[in-house]
Amino acid sequence: MKAAVFYRPNEPLAIDDVDLADPKPQEVTVRVAAAGVCHSDLHMIDGLIPCPSPCVLGHEGAGVVEKVGEGVTYTQPGDHVILSFIPSCGQCPYCIAGRPNLCTAGNRAATRGTLLDGTTRLSKDGKPVYHLTCTACFAPYAVLPESSLVKIRQDMPLDRAALIGCGVMTGVGAVINTAKVQPGSSVAVIGCGGVGLNVVQGAALTGAAQIIAIDINDYKLELAQQFGATHALNSANEDALSAVRNLSPGGVDYAFEVIGRPETMRQAFDLIRRGGLAVVVGLAPAGAEVSLPAGVFLQEKTITGSSYGGTRPRIDMPKLVDLYLLGRLKLDELISRVYPLEGINDAFEAMRRGEVARSIVSFA
Numbered sequence: 434m435k436a437a438v439f440y441r442p443n444e445p446l447a448i449d450d451v452d453l454a455d456p457k458p459q460e461v462t463v464r465v466a467a468a469g470v471c472h473s474d475l476h477m478i479d480g481l482i483p484c485p486s487p488c489v490l491g492h493e494g495a496g497v498v499e500k501v502g503e504g505v506t507y508t509q510p511g512d513h514v515i516l517s518f519i520p521s522c523g524q525c526p527y528c529i530a531g532r533p534n535l536c537t538a539g540n541r542a543a544t545r546g547t548l549l550d551g552t553t554r555l556s557k558d559g560k561p562v563y564h565l566t567c568t569a570c571f572a573p574y575a576v577l578p579e580s581s582l583v584k585i586r587q588d589m590p591l592d593r594a595a596l597i598g599c600g601v602m603t604g605v606g607a608v609i610n611t612a613k614v615q616p617g618s619s620v621a622v623i624g625c626g627g628v629g630l631n632v633v634q635g636a637a638l639t640g641a642a643q644i645i646a647i648d649i650n651d652y653k654l655e656l657a658q659q660f661g662a663t664h665a666l667n668s669a670n671e672d673a674l675s676a677v678r679n680l681s682p683g684g685v686d687y688a689f690e691v692i693g694r695p696e697t698m699r700q701a702f703d704l705i706r707r708g709g710l711a712v713v714v715g716l717a718p719a720g721a722e723v724s725l726p727a728g729v730f731l732q733e734k735t736i737t738g739s740s741y742g743g744t745r746p747r748i749d750m751p752k753l754v755d756l757y758l759l760g761r762l763k764l765d766e767l768i769s770r771v772y773p774l775e776g777i778n779d780a781f782e783a784m785r786r787g788e789v790a791r792s793i794v795s796f797a
């Protein structure tokens with residue numbers, strides 16, 4: 434089959450023929466319907482975050498179960514599923530504590546680019562090809578661990594469902610699971626791309642009173658207002674700190690960094706009030722550090738990261754599907770463009786130029 438393969442940073446992905454073996458025990462083959470284009474993959478293409486090579490990218494997807502390996506009990510052929518980009522072993526202390534997004538084996542496999550047993554089902558000319566985050570969904574078929582699948586209602590359109598696989602879950606989850614934003618609070622969101630717009634809509638869902646969208650692209654700020662932002666600030670033209678202090682004296686209750694830059698992570702910390710919470714969602718380049726003003730620790734501010742929106746995928750994702758089907762979660766508005774697999778590099782260029790909320794690759 435054709436797949437989008439990463440070989441080296443700072444090069445377009447290759448649309449190459451790769452082989453996909455049958456699922457082993459506890460694994461499943463999924464026919465991918467659609468895959469969203471997320472900036473994490475672009476960070477790898479840009480060489481900011483390490484990526485095993487060669488590797489089929491794509492970590493935001495949904496599809497239909499085609500085949501199940503021995504011992505699979507959760508799913509059967511024909512099921513509609515969202516692909517979760519962190520599998521879970523179900524047995525480590527994190528999984529037992531209800532934090533499968535931190536699963537030791539799942540995170541190890543996801544970054545190493547293998548399935549949970551340390552091997553790959555993808556290959557080319559008999560040599561292993563890695564599966565980004567066990568999903569590798571920039572391809573018409575994927576083999577995943579059973580624990581990477583989340584069954585969803587059959588009446589949910591699969592291209593919309595794909596977005597829940599990363600951007601929507603990561604953004605809404607950062608608000609609901611990680612920050613637990615309270616109704617009536619003030620929220621700043623720095624970076625309103627595919628993930629940040631979902632932080633904005635997550636904040637709107639929780640009933641935040643003030644949602645201040647910050648970006649350097651006016652188109653993203655317009656989108657953020659459609660997604661529930663009450664204020665929009667272009668930080669290329671005005672100083673975000675003083676503008677936010679004017680809107681929310683003393684600082685906001687919660688600030689979210691959704692870009693992946695140390696400067697804006699620091700900005701999120703500076704924007705919160707005493708006792709406030711800053712949440713880092715963006716992925717920083719490998720080796721980057723953030724410095725914090727030591728004099729303000731007695732202000733009891735908190736800064737934390739949010740991996741995959743702190744999700745327990747099989748609990749949260751079906752709820753997001755229900756909210757969409759009830760008309761309470763915006764997904765249609767996120768899909769700016771639809772590309773065939775061959776257009777994947779154009780999709781990343783459009784993201785780089787800031788032209789899209791999200792693009793999807795469609796295999797329909």
Ligand code: CND
Binds near residue numbers: 474600625714
């Ligand atoms: P996308 O490119 O769609 O959005 C980034 C936004 O940031 C754009 O709207 C830019 O205009 C804006 N921006 C860039 N620089 C600045 C700046 N200096 N000040 C203000 N705004 C700026 O990216 P995305 O939404 O797909 O991804 C955002 C980050 O989230 C990225 O780092 C990605 O790797 C990360 C992420 C994290 C997780 C997780 O589990 N935590 C999962 N997926 C993606």
Ligand code: ZN
Binds near residue numbers: 471472
């Ligand atoms: Zn992502």
